[in-house]
């Protein structure tokens with residue numbers, strides 16, 4: 001199964017990314033992940049914990065996953 005990736009041009013248009021561009025951006029993401037792990041001594045996305053809280057003003061419920069070690073946001077739900 002292949003997923004189509006899109007990127008936004010400076011003009012605000014969304015264009016399909018080439019396979020090379022997708023690979024380059026994945027490599028960039030991996031590099032950042034490695035560097036962060038070196039700095040922190042752990043991979044945040046390997047230590048996920050679920051969080052949830054209600055925003056008192058809006059009454060909206062926020063939830064997602066954060067690192068159980070340093071609390072960095074992994075993704076929001």
Ligand SMILES: [Zn+2]
Pocket residue numbers: 040042043044067068069070071072
């Ligand atoms: Zn962490």
